[in-house]
Every structure is written in C-alpha cells, then in structure tokens.
Amino acid sequence: MLVPKDGKRAWRFNQALMELGALICVARKPRCGECPVQPHCKTGRRLVKTLRRSASWRLFERRPRNQRNNPQ
Numbered sequence: 001m002l003v004p005k006d007g008k009r010a011w012r013f014n015q016a017l018m019e020l021g022a023l024i025c026v027a028r029k030p031r032c033g034e035c036p037v038q039p040h041c042k043t044g045r046r047l048v049k050t051l052r053r054s055a056s057w058r059l060f061e062r063r064p065r066n067q068r069n070n071p072q
Contacts, residue, residue: 004013024031025041039051 005008020035020037024035030043032041035041
C-alpha cells in the first residue's frame, strides 16, 4: 500500500499527494504517463476515451423566423 507506516511523516505524504493532484493529475489534460502512482490508479487504467452512442439531438422544434412569435 502507498500510505506510510510512520505516522510522523504523514504530513509529507499528504503534501506529496496534493502536489501530484495539482501538477500531474489535472482534470483537463492529465499526464498519466508521468504519474508514479498510475499502476495503482483506477482512473489511470481507463485511458481509452468513450465515444457517444448517437449524435446529439434538439429538445425543441425549430420554426421559421416568421412563425416564432405568431403560432397558428
């Protein structure tokens, strides 16, 4: 396990994880290839992006401009 056995150094471990999250494990472009914890990371194992099942769709019907304010 990654947690230190010695409780006196727990603050160092905590600080290291905070820096890891701020520098490497970021939300937009994570740098999983540089991460030393990647073999233990559940998210790092899922490196394949999932594709959408279908194209997006509109919730509302589009009307021509001349009919938008005068529904008949």
